[in-house]
Amino acid sequence: MSTAISVGKPSWWRSEFFLVGVLLLEIAIFSRTGSNFATAINALEIVRLSAEIGLLAVWMTPVVLTGGIDLSVGSLLGLCAVCFGKLWRDAGLPWPVAAAATLVLGALGGGLNAMLITRLRLPPLIVTLGSLSLFRGLAEAITRGVDNFTGFPSGFLDWGQGYLVGGIPAQAPVWIAVAAGVIVLVHYTVFGRALRAIGHSPEGARYAGIAVNRCVAWVYVLSGTAAGLAALVYVARVGQAKADAGTGYELLAITAVVLGGTSIFGGTGSVWGTLLGVASLAVLRNGLQLSDQPGELAGILTGVLLLGALSAEVGFKKFSARRRASVTLASSNSPS
């Protein structure tokens, strides 16, 4: 595992260490300041509340690894949510069928991005900026803005609101399974290695016989599917589907990814880091709230955390390079 993750990192330092530190610090502080923060129930609540963002962020990681970005996931979540509602209520499909169709829809949405990116060779930033508007707009158009789907059957709602044995939230298994799947995919498979190669140098990867377009297309399709899945989890948790679902989630997901140390230029990064990123953001939000602090502080501290994580990494690299250089210099000077 360590060799797979440490790809391209020059030393033992990884942003994971910084994040573990941050997480421990958060826990230490909030245990003192927050009411009922350090309880098992709260820990499980954090898992529950971070499921949607977590799903999106975990799938955003391979996208960013290829040097791309997917700004459309939040909007696609909204579109999938209302389509699920529409299929279930207006088309009268049983909810498992509607759910399956929603996943397919998510994949199609991702497929649109994939097609524009790989066929027309447009930058992902621009394509997904456009589809960000497009998907949200379609969601609003389908519902004329006003439609609100509620009253889902309890069999479905249990996925988002129920608990399993021991107070484990019902969405936790899905969330953990997906996260584990992405970890395996990115870190332990040939596909994951190909993604890194593409992130570092798409041309180089093509010359190495990697089917660059196919890999990139898959990544966006999967990211779209993840948006579909997140939409289901969202609808099950909140109990309603409306066109504004998931507004701004793309930024939260990207924040978690880059906080987790994945390079926005592609090639390096890890899903573990993303999970830590999701966790430290979720704990921050939750802890501040349990400490009766204003919600704005969470936003400000998120920014500080992002800058801190990046500067720490850069600073450490510079420091270690300088130290190594001075060591070699000293050794080279001594004999002469």
Next chain:
Amino acid sequence: MKRFGRELSVTASLLVLLAVLAVTAPAFFGKQQLLATLTAAAPVLVVACGMTLVILVRQIDISVGSQFAVCSIIAGLMARAGYPMVLVVPASIATGALLGAFNGWLVAALGLPSIVVTLATFVSWRETLRWVREGEFVKDLPDRFQWLGMGQSAGQGVILAVAALVFALLVYGLGWIALGRRVYAVGSDREAARLAGIRPGRVTWGAFVVLGALVGLAAVLNAIRFADVDPKTGTGLEMQVIAGVVVGGVAVSGGRGTLWGVLAGVLLLACISPALVFLKLPPQWEKAIQGGIILVAVAADRGGRSRLS
């Protein structure tokens, strides 16, 4: 010609939209509406000019909306505190430049990726403002604030003139001044620029400072159109501006693009929303149409390259 493919395709899209309007809703070209559309687009254009510099050097700034709000509020508060406008305007510009310099310092000196840096400052400034202002308008501004005390038509003239001046200066600067060409050089190949004796760090930092200053200016240009300042102003500005710039053909991979394309891109996006009102299209289609137009305009010229900057 191939080099200016995007400029042409965007201009064509704009002309098609205008042609449709000319046929179906000639009222769109009434003096009042034209003035309103243009004065609303002017601050966006000013910010887009700055954003062009930043994207040309292969960076991006998504914090402009938040900077815009901070500058607007500072301008409003100073004006209410009784400072004359000749101080308020430079103060707003300086605030913007300062915020830009902070972003630029993190990017150029520490080498942090700009998209992440500005994501962080985007959230931080906006939340700080929310915390401090709690959504309260800056009200009871002195009469010399709105339209700079010159009255509506003169004020609108000033806004358009300033925006045109900024645009012209930057077109000239980017096209004919050595420094401007260096912006392209740095975005095209940073290492080659360094070897050619250009200091890429300084150019990058400078681009952020100029963007910040232009955001400060744009904030004033926008604020003086109204009698009070909404602290939520500038929400979503970053998307509007970035969309305008990239639709206008500036490559996110740096080094390519012209301000003329940006002008067309900004105008295209600025026309869509009022156009829907005139075309009597249901508002719920607005975002879908906007996204569709972005994708079509960009796809019409497939010259882009697929690497994210």
Next chain:
Amino acid sequence: MSRIDLPSEVERNAERGAEVPLLRLTGVTKSFGAVRALKGVSFELRAGEVHALLGENGAGKSTLIKVITGAHAPDAGSIEIAGQSVMSLDPAQAHRLGIACIYQQPALFPDLTVAENLGLRLEPSTAWRRIDFAQRRARAVELLRRVGAEISPDAEVRSLSMPEQQLVEIACALGAGARVILMDEPTASLTRREVERLFELVRDLRREGVGILYISHRLEEIFALADRVTVLRDGESVGTRPVRDARGRPTLTESELIRSMVGRELNQLYPPRAHGIGEVVVSVRNLSCAASGVCAVSLEIRSGEILGLAGLVGAGRTELARVLFGLTPADSGEIRIHGAVVMLRSPRDAMEQGIAYVPEDRRRHGVILEMPVAHNVSLAVLGRLFRGVWLKPKPEQALALDLISRLGVTCAGPQALAGSLSGGNQQKVALGRWLATQPRWLILDEPTQGVDVGAKGEIHKLIRDLAASGLAVLLISSDLPEVIGMSDRIGVMRDGRLVEVLPGGSNASTVMAAALGRSDGDGKEGV
């Protein structure tokens, strides 16, 4: 390259040598992390001399040049320019002090036009100056004419080929009116005609009193051009010697030079040709591809055979290779491998047919600079090596270690980033990746470009061994002696067509005549 300088010129140079040198380095040391690229190098460059810098790949030549241009700050040591000691040098200052450089990797702006590239590098550095486009363009035209490049000043550099970019670099150095010009393998991708042109330029510059530091792996160039030569080995200077004595007689032999570079005797001969040429592996009929200008190419390669491909720059050899590897699929024609018709629509298709392609541009296509050596060599065999979808670090490591020792790659280990290797070693890694696929047919595009003599010999032997083991090899090279020395048959391309196939060992003038499209075969290239 047969011209010998007039003795009087050499004498003049000797006189000048007594003056203050243009450039003097003392005890320059430079480390990159744990790699010590330069260890106390001292050296001086006089006015009006061509000073050659030799050394194996990774000896530190490019690093030395970058120290002189201010691109790298040395860790220790001092630099004097025209007798003045300079403390901290940066590229802008070096430029002001009259130092110009042709880097190994063209340092150009791909999005800008040729004229703009020249302008940015040559015009005064005042930031607020208004640009005079007409003057800038006129100067570009003039400089391009002087280097003999048929390039429009309004062309975007992105659209230029590697050698064309190299010519723009040369024009830049020329236009700078520099007193010191540093050239890092300027001829690596030039054809003979362009090389000749460059040599004339260099001689002109020498006559004007310019000091030229010249790096090349082609020893014959050193003898044709240089006045003195300094050899670097493992970041240390082995010594400086004049190339000719006062009467213009060589004072050095090639093998002496090689010995001082590699520290041992080297056999300079090409490995013997094969005898056991087997059945036809590849046969191509009437292959055309409009997009890349390849036109009706037919060829045949047998197992154990090396087919060389010669041609002028832009003759379409690389384009043909790209078609054969499925990178730009063909429009018409037929490719058979072992008799079976195959469709090559993508590199994957080609790989499945046992085709391997080591591309020309190693930094962009050959290796992935940010990935470790181990990941680079396993990239093309991920599926096969790991049988399925799972990554297994152990076999990968073993593969990398095996290739590193087989090809003699100098690096810190399989985990070293490919980008930290010297050019020659990167080339070996690129080759290693494809050897790992155990191909039936190997296409090599400029496999020894920028590779030092030692490694070059190793690569040549390797290619021959591979062929002997039954591979069919297509060897594209602009190094004429190499093509002639290595190939069993020599194909010559011109304008996207395979115009002639000559037997191995044909003489150089016959090959050049075919490449130039002249039937008289007088061997004198150049316009």
Next chain:
Amino acid sequence: KPSAPDSGSTAPAAGSTSGGVPKPLTVAFLPKSKGNAYFIAARQGAEQAAKELGIKLLFDGPTEPDPAKQNEIVETWITRGVDVIAAACENREGISTALRKAQAHGIKVVTFDADALPEARSFFVNQATPEGIGNALTDEAARLLQGSGEYAIITASLTAGNMIEWQKAIEKRNAEKYPNLKRVALRPCDDLKDKAFAEATAILNANPNVKLLMAICSPAVPGAAEAVKQAGRVGQVKVIGLGLPNENKRYVKEGVTDTVILWRVVDLGRLTIHVAAALARGELKPGATEVTAGALGTFKISGDNVLLGEPFKFTKDNIDQFDF
């Protein structure tokens, strides 16, 4: 008659009482979004009431109206352990799940401003029903237009729950009572004043016959007024809307805006906290017909709706008396 702080606190919510030492009652106050002047005004009232009653007030909400975030905040409050939650619901069904869960944890729930599903809360502090608001706005529009003419609506967003209800109420009243009144446009302004201005300008130019702009979210009222003013059509085009007096004083006094309709938001916040406290202390039980809110006076309860009173019309004559 104020009761001892601990006597009524039968709520089993964790952390409210420990070891006999009475802890102040904790009331969590959830707006639809923070940083919205409307809810800031409501918070003013809530804080006033908290001081009067000696209770601890928590104020938190999403930065932008978002049912999922509201949900999340309620869930965290359940974990934290509060005594009462007073929520303004961005979306009826969306939040009800979480509120029901809170009730299951022994937390009392009241809603204000916008209601949840009835079984998810004990009382709704009703400032005005959607019908009340819709009727008031439509009637006012009809009065100003003398029963016939074209008008346009500017709303916050197409998806905001209460906006949708008001639109429906307006439509219904319009169809029932004013056949000659015609709505020709409906545009969202994303809760931004600048955008409201741009939309209003476009509406005026695209529909020269529009005689009245009805802005049903607070930033849109000054935005629309400014648009009318800049179009130079003050007097020809009327402006009415739902908004805060402070933001509109200038335009009302200048005669650009005719009427701003709203309840006394500060009192709404204040009353909500009183109801919440009374509920937690057991003074207010289902079926009650009245509730006393300290110095504010006594309010009627109809069913489970505590009625604040009729919407208030702020006009040139009275707007100076209010500061929120």
